Amino acid sequence: MYRARVVGCGAALPARRVTNAELAETIDTSEEWITQRSGIRERRIAGEGEKTSDLAIAAAQAALSRAGISGSDLDLIVLATTTPDQTFPATAVRVQAALGMTKGAAFDVQAVCSGFVYALSVADSMIRTGQMQTALVIGAETFTRLLDWTDRSTCVLFGDGAGAVVLQAVQVERGAGGRGILSTHLHSDGRYQDKLYTDGGPSSTGSVGQVRMDGREVFKHAVANLAAAAAEALAANGLSPAEIDWVVPHQANRRIIEEVGRQLDLPKEKIVLTLDRHGNTSAASIPLALAEAVSDGRIKQGDLVLLDAMGGGLTWGSALIRW
Template sequence: MIRSVVRGVGHYLPERVVPNEWFTTFLDTSDEWIVSRSGIERRHFAAEGQTTSDLAIRAATAALSDAGMVADHIDAVIVATSTPDLTFPATATIVQAGLGMTRGFAFDVQAVCAGFVYALSNADALIRSGQATRVMVIGAETFSRIMNWEDRTTCVLFGDGAGALILEAAEGQGTSADRGILATDLHSDGRFRDILQVSGGVSSSQTTGHLMMAGKEVFRHAVEKLAKSTLDVLEKAGVAIADVDRVVPHQANIRIITRTAQKLGLPMDRVVVTVADHGNTSAASIPLAMSVASARGDLSQGELVVTEAIGGGLAWGAVALRW
């Protein structure tokens, strides 16, 4: 059986670090209020003129270095983002050119905060079908560009950043002991699109719009759906929750992360948490967390890793892989 094995990871964060205190200069809020409700202490914002593709190229370059590869080793680039540089072409094609790739193909995936999980699933399908041998999967966002700075319930939660992961085809035995992606689980339900959305759009208003969220409703859906998707993907992979070495969740909110872990019966020392330093970077949060965890030695070859996310749509899902 062909498996999609992780060969390298990398990330990039903009230089500007924005502590919670910055928001107190123009909002009725406090560091204590933000931390108690989200676990976020700081986040990074892109510089003026710095685009999503700029962040993605930096993360991709780091992943190539980690893998010991060069750009022309890559057959495909998939960028998960909700904040593209342009309406079209795809940000992935801009990244492809920025990396100096002269072969292969590139496209974007838009599933908001679940985008990286969706992109991983697509990359795995390309590799299993033989259409690609090596795929660069990138999550990159500049959510600071779609914030309503008068809404203290949302603008304090998000940050900018990018993370990248390289998958390569390798032969496995078809068992849960194989390295690589073991199973994926994807879902969406458009009935709940109004509880997390951006108000603008090319077709509807010809504007970018601002992010809007019904926080309590999102929280309720997140814990229930993330826990179930995690259990479902583990069942597909033929493993149990007790076998999981690490969970790398979407870094939306520490309360969602901890409540989901509790629902699954997982101790927090198995959960990778970076939300305090990065905020919610949407599709970038999982690969960013993976790269940080790998750099600090929290992810080791052979470990069973589960990653899960939920975002606007609602769209959600999980991936089980052996690192």
């Protein structure tokens, strides 16, 4: 029986930093309004010509360096993104070429803000079945390219960035404890696809479209689904909320995150937040926050780490990792 263990994390952010005060100069809003409603103070925005693959490659290289391996050692790349470089081929194959990986497989996964948890689940499943030994899972977005900069309800929320983790297979006896990904849990409900979407696409309008959101409905579903997915992961492993060392949630909105924490009776000190500096980076948000918490020493070997996300679709899911 194989289990996937995280052996390296990496992150990449565009150089351009945009504060709420800067946005308030061109949009009908205020610095205080954005902060109070979302918890966001600033975000990074990709520069002209800076692609999703550029951020993904930088995050991947950082993760590989920390894992002490090279791209040629990889069997698999799963890249979660809503903003690929091109309609095809997959952005993952651009990353594959840049890293010098010539074997195995590389492909994209699209589940919007839940994308990293979905990609992690796919890679974990392939490692568990013995198909792959070493995998790179990336969340990367240039999400600001999808924004309507006249819509203050959405354009102030998002940012760009990338995060990555390297997984390696370890052999464990069935039923044994130990480090690694303990379980992943994925869900979707297409009845709510019109609550968060883009108003375009290659087969409908021929353009990528712009983000549209029913904020009240998304908030309601986010709280319920994130709390349920977290509880599901704990129940599947016979664990209680008190045993969690760290929660690394999708960084969408501080009020959503705090309400989910209250429902799970988790103290704020156990929740990793980068929302104030990164905004909502969609599929990149969890691996960006994860990389930061590992890098600064908060997440340590043996810690129980819960990942929790929800995105358009609606999609949602969770993963439980013994670090």
